[in-house]
Amino acid sequence: MTLPPHSSTDQPPATDAPATDGMASPAAPRRGRPSVAEAEQLYGKILDASWEVLLDSGLDTFTFDRVARHAHIGKATIYSRFAGKRELLEALVHHAVAKRRDAIAALQSDRSLAETFSLRAVETLELLHSPDGKLMERLIDWLDTEAGSPQGGYRAMVYRNAVDKIRSLFEMAQQRGEIVIDDCENAARFWLEGLLGHYKMASSEGGHDRAQHMRWADRYVSFFFAGVRQQGSPGAPPR
Structure with a gap:
């Protein structure tokens, strides 16, 4: 006598089948809090x-x-x-400032002081003219005006951050005996104002040219450190 085939409903669920070693398969671990x-x-x-x-x-x-x-x-x-758009954009500005600072800071290794400042000037101008730089300007304006930044102004924060980094470079160079500066704070402000002034002038003329920025940066470095030598010890050019 031929037995009828088993229907699918007669088959036990696959999950009920015993494991080959006689033990049930372990359940998948539950996902906890992220590390x-x-x-x-x-x-x-x-x-x-x-x-x-x-x-x-x-x-x-x-x-x-x-x-x-x-x-x-x-x-x-x-x-x-x-919590909202402003909080995200505030974090984004801090994130972008840190990335820009780290990228420019990496340019100082294995270079003379004059070469470091010239290259930093060029890269800063390139960044300010780039889509990333223009977006950064737009975000800062929005946070300081439309969002009513409660922290005293992001433009002031970015400016202060830049001055601090430049002043730190001057102080370290002075400790190494490369330059003598009576007031590193004001020297840093002078350097930054000259750089930003050139950026605004170049922007008003339309477009930007890296070769032009390089020529300007070399002249600016020569002018700036010539003034440093005059107010510091004579005959001590940046190395």
């Missing part, structure tokens, strides 16, 4: 995606929805870290 490294990576991913969205679409149409789609994450993930 510190993962949390930092996600934070950076949100900021990077925000910057790319701003470069692509501009500030007026910037939304968390756009950032979430660009970063392939949920909008709730962004809100869990930033």
